[in-house]
Amino acid sequence: MLVMKNQDLNPLDENFQLKDPTKRPGRNVMELGSSYYDKAGNKFAIASWMYEHDKNMWLLTRESGHREYYAKESQFDSWTKIDLKSLLCAPYHDPEPNQRGRGWAFHSRLEKEVKNKFATMKTAESEIRRNPCVHDPFTKRTVKSVIWPPTNKEKIIPISRKFEKGILNNFKFWAYDPKMTEAVIVTQEQSIRIPNSYDLMSFHGEDILVPSNHQIRCNDKYKVCAKEWTSAAANIL
Numbered sequence: 001m002l003v004m005k006n007q008d009l010n011p012l013d014e015n016f017q018l019k020d021p022t023k024r025p026g027r028n029v030m031e032l033g034s035s036y037y038d039k040a041g042n043k044f045a046i047a048s049w050m051y052e053h054d055k056n057m058w059l060l061t062r063e064s065g066h067r068e069y070y071a072k073e074s075q076f077d078s079w080t081k082i083d084l085k086s087l088l089c090a091p092y093h094d095p096e097p098n099q100r101g102r103g104w105a106f107h108s109r110l111e112k113e114v115k116n117k118f119a120t121m122k123t124a125e126s127e128i129r130r131n132p133c134v135h136d137p138f139t140k141r142t143v144k145s146v147i148w149p150p151t152n153k154e155k156i157i158p159i160s161r162k163f164e165k166g167i168l169n170n171f172k173f174w175a176y177d178p179k180m181t182e183a184v185i186v187t188q189e190q191s192i193r194i195p196n197s198y199d200l201m202s203f204h205g206e207d208i209l210v211p212s213n214h215q216i217r218c219n220d221k222y223k224v225c226a227k228e229w230t231s232a233a234a235n236i237l
Contacts, residue, residue: 051093
């Protein structure tokens with residue numbers, strides 16, 4: 001993972017359509033390295049998904065903890081019908097009031113596509129391959145494998161905008177939200193959701209000291225997951 005400065009200017013237009021959501025004035029971005037999931041699809045189920053208004057992207061978190069970003073609706077055309085149905089069933093979060101905006105518009109569209117069996121939406125197909133050297137010990141037949149196609153996810157992700165200096169002066173506690181697989185920092189004035197541990201870099205130095213000096217609250221079942229945020233906060237210092 002490489003963090004770098006992006007100087008290209010390309011703002012949003014009035015129709016919520018982003019010409020290139022990774023290019024913002026003065027924004028730091030993360031360039032993700034290649035992974036196994038760039039060549040084959042990820043079979044892990046979706047734990048949660050949301051629309052990040054700061055990045056103007058959809059963020060999906062799989063049960064394995066792997067995160068994927070999508071900037072355009074057309075990128076979901078690289079998903080299979082089964083995976084899109086699973087996506088719709090996963091918990092969705094969007095702070096936009098009255099279910100308006102780009103995120104909710106796609107959520108509504110996906111509901112209609114699933115109901116109408118994807119009549120107007122392109123989808124990808126999984127591939128069945130035979131393994132000639134592997135046989136079922138009981139039936140003696142050749143074993144078949146289902147191969148998911150790789151999804152067209154983003155490779156360059158903008159880091160959230162810098163928070164106001166001193167925003168954590170009235171810090172109360174922070175906790176891990178297992179439903180949305182993200183951290184929540186609670187102050188006397190507000191609750192700040194941190195969808196990705198890398199976004200902790202958006203806090204000023206003296207502010208990141210605050211959560212790093214406090215134990216994150218979580219159920220014992222999710223201690224390993226919560227450690228991602230405490231480790232990230234410690235590594236930023």
